[in-house]
Amino acid sequence: MPRFLKERKNGLVLAGLMFAQAVLLSFQIPLGEEASYIERAAFAVFAPIQHGIRSALRGGGDFLGRYLYLRRVEEKNRRYRDELFRLRQENALLRNSLERLEDREAADAFLNRLDRAFVLADVIGVDALQPFKSIVINRGTRHGVRLQMPVVDARGRLVGRIIAPIDSGEATVQLITDNLSAVSVRGLEHPVSGILSGDPASGRAWMIYVPASDESLVENEALATTGFDRVFPPGLPAGTIVSIGTDGSLFKKIAVQPAFDFRDLEIVAVLTGPSGGRE
Amino acid sequence: MRNWIDGALAAAAAFLAFSLLRPLSASADLVVDVFSVAVLVFGTHKGEAPGAVFGAACGLIVDAFSLGVFGLAGLSLTLGGFLAGYVSRKINIQPFFRMFAFFAVLAAGTFAGWAGLSALIGRSPLPWSGGLLLLRPAVSASAAAMINLGIRRWKARRER
Numbered sequence: 180m181p182r183f184l185k186e187r188k189n190g191l192v193l194a195g196l197m198f199a200q201a202v203l204l205s206f207q208i209p210l211g212e213e214a215s216y217i218e219r220a221a222f223a224v225f226a227p228i229q230h231g232i233r234s235a236l237r238g239g240g241d242f243l244g245r246y247l248y249l250r251r252v253e254e255k256n257r258r259y260r261d262e263l264f265r266l267r268q269e270n271a272l273l274r275n276s277l278e279r280l281e282d283r284e285a286a287d288a289f290l291n292r293l294d295r296a297f298v299l300a301d302v303i304g305v306d307a308l309q310p311f312k313s314i315v316i317n318r319g320t321r322h323g324v325r326l327q328m329p330v331v332d333a334r335g336r337l338v339g340r341i342i343a344p345i346d347s348g349e350a351t352v353q354l355i356t357d358n359l360s361a362v363s364v365r366g367l368e369h370p371v372s373g374i375l376s377g378d379p380a381s382g383r384a385w386m387i388y389v390p391a392s393d394e395s396l397v398e399n400e401a402l403a404t405t406g407f408d409r410v411f412p413p414g415l416p417a418g419t420i421v422s423i424g425t426d427g428s429l430f431k432k433i434a435v436q437p438a439f440d441f442r443d444l445e446i447v448a449v450l451t452g453p454s455g456g457r458e
Numbered sequence: 459m460r461n462w463i464d465g466a467l468a469a470a471a472a473f474l475a476f477s478l479l480r481p482l483s484a485s486a487d488l489v490v491d492v493f494s495v496a497v498l499v500f501g502t503h504k505g506e507a508p509g510a511v512f513g514a515a516c517g518l519i520v521d522a523f524s525l526g527v528f529g530l531a532g533l534s535l536t537l538g539g540f541l542a543g544y545v546s547r548k549i550n551i552q553p554f555f556r557m558f559a560f561f562a563v564l565a566a567g568t569f570a571g572w573a574g575l576s577a578l579i580g581r582s583p584l585p586w587s588g589g590l591l592l593l594r595p596a597v598s599a600s601a602a603a604m605i606n607l608g609i610r611r612w613k614a615r616r617e618r
Contacts, residue, residue, distance in 0.1 A: 192507040193540045196514045200536065203529040204579060221522035225473070229523075232477045304477065307523040308531060308572070309584070310487045315523065342525075357525065380584055 219344045226304075226349035230317050233303045296452025297331075298322050302444050303349070311356040311379040313342070316447060321347040329411045329450045336438035337362065337404060337415040338447055352447070355417065355437055356382050363407040364417045369395035372405055375417055375435060382441055384418060386433035391425050398423060402435060412450065461508045465500065469515055472496035476523075489593045493520050494568050495602045497535050498561055501542030502551070502606060513539030527579050534571035538564055557606060562599035569595045 300316035318324050326345060330338045330352045339354040353360055356377035364386065365372040373389040389396065400420045406413030418435040426432050472492050479486040493516040501509025516539075517532025524531065542564055551557040573584055584591060 189505070189507045189510075189540075189544070193510045193536070196510050196536045197533065200514065200517070200529045200532045204527060204533070221518055221528075225519055225522050228473065229477050232474060236478075304523055305487055306525055307476065307487070307493070307520045308576075309524060312525045351525075353525065359525075 222344040222349075222351070223346050226315055226344075226346055229304050229315070230349055233301070233317070297448040297450050298324060300324075300330075300350075300447050300449055302447060309379050311354060311377065311382045311441065313339075313354060313357065314352045314444065314447075316350050316352055316449070317348065318449060319346045319348045319350045323451045324350050324449050325451070327410050329415070330447050331415060331450065332439045332444060333446050333448070335415065335448075337411065337417045338439045338444070340410055341449060350449075354441075355439075356384055356441070361408070362411055362417060363405045364402040365405050366396050366420075367401045367403055368397070369400065371396050372407070373433070375402065377437075382437075383421070384435040384437055386420070386435050387430060389431045389433055391429055391431050393431065396420060396423060396431075396433065401438075461504055464504065465508065465512045465515065468496050468500050468512065469519070472516060473519060476519075485590060488590050489597045490601060491565075491569070491594055491598050492601075493517075493531075493535065494538065494565055494598050495605065497539040498542045498564050498568075498598075498602045499605050499609070501539040502546040503609065504543060505547070506540045506543030509539030509541075509543035510536050511539075513537070530575045530579060531572055533575060534568050537571060538568035541567070554603065554607060558599055558603040561602040561606070562595060565598040565602065566595040569598075 298318050300318035300322075302314050303317045304315035306313045316324075316330075324341055324345065326341055326343065328341045330340060332338050337355055339352045339357070339360065341350050342353040344351055354377065355362055355375060356379055358377050358379055360375075360377045362375040363372060364375045371389060371393055373386040375384050375386055377384045386402065398420050402417045402420065404411040404413055404415040404417055416438040418437045421434040421436045424432040424434075472495070475492040479490065479492065497509065497513045497516050500512045504512070513535035514532050517529070517535040520531040520535070521528045545560065545564070549556075549560070551560045576584060
């Protein structure tokens with residue numbers, strides 16, 4: 180190696196790396212939100228590793244954790260028994276309502292379809308830099324997960340949708356708290372529609388495009404999806420209005436607390452059936 | 459060759475820590491940047507060129523798990539790894555508090571670089587979470603200083 184290069188090896192390595200990444204950035208920017216080939220490749224390599232780490236830890240087990248877990252099981256069981264009872268009652272009420280609305284066959288078909296319409300997934304990672312933007316789950320195309328499928332938490336509250344990159348065993352979920360997310364929602368008490376867009380800085384969201392002249396929405400009002408966006412099925416709990424203000428523009432400034440709890444996001448359900456996704 | 463093996467092990471350790479942080483606490487992701495810690499410690503021990511390469515590799519992993527423009531974390535971590543290697547050879551960072559201050563400045567610089575690039579290129583608001591994010595450089599620096607101290611003691615014991 181020439182002496183000139185040897186003396187400046189470190190600087191050249193840095194310059195080379197910075198240049199390569201600057202080129203990489205310049206390739207990224209025109210793509211916008213679409214995942215690049217390099218990003219997809221990196222995701223394909225590292226997501227299964229992360230998946231493996233979590234699976235190994237789960238498989239190996241933690242005896243102390245299991246002991247503590249068992250101590251909590253009894254209390255949880257009691258809570259679940261109560262919840263099961265309540266859900267059975269709710270289910271019975273819903274079946275009654277459906278039977279009133281439709282004939283028996285149609286109601287059964289509807290309920291059977293709901294049973295098969297989701298895939299349960301564990302959250303195996305969060306966005307490394309912006310936790311409120313996206314998460315990674317341990318289900319992918321092999322399990323029937325496709326782009327744009329809605330994702331809900333264990334209580335059926337809206338979490339987000341499947342976006343690229345997606346792999347055979349892992350997928351990325353764009354949270355509704357991402358600023359690039361847009362969900363059509365409306366108030367449960369007052370049927371005023373708007374778009375729910377996230378605020379990753381605070382982990383909350385904004386309901387936008389509600390005219391400033393509209394006075395019907397109130398604080399603490401629950402919001403649910405409308406289904407107008409043809410991505411999310413109607414009726415999913417999306418959030419609660421925290422505050423309503425104006426900023427002099429044509430639209431109101433409505434802050435929304437998402438219905439799902441980010442700290443409690445361990446298991447999610449991807450709605451794969453006819454009620455979820457576009458496929 | 460030794461540097462590559464150490465780098466792979468350090469990246470694996472950082473990746474393991476990153477995967478384990480989330481189950482421990484949802485806020486842990488915000489206050490500790492494990493990859494930044496790994497890059498600063500690695501750069502300090504191995505020098506500027508291996509530090510920069512390791513920073514670029516860690517940046518690739520971080521960006522793979524982040525929405526937005528791919529390569530933002532890579533740039534700041536590459537620079538962080540290089541500076542950790544370069545500056546640690548120019549000044550004495552043996553005393554613990556000086557070492558902590560050194561890591562704090564570098565962690566803050568890496569954080570500022572990432573935040574600046576995110577604002578400039580990513581055009582994405584940062585997850586401040588009521589100021590929790592501002593703890594990241596200090597917590598990362600503390601972690602880096604502790605790890606560095608541990609490695610130094612381990613090396614000293616091995617040489618004895």
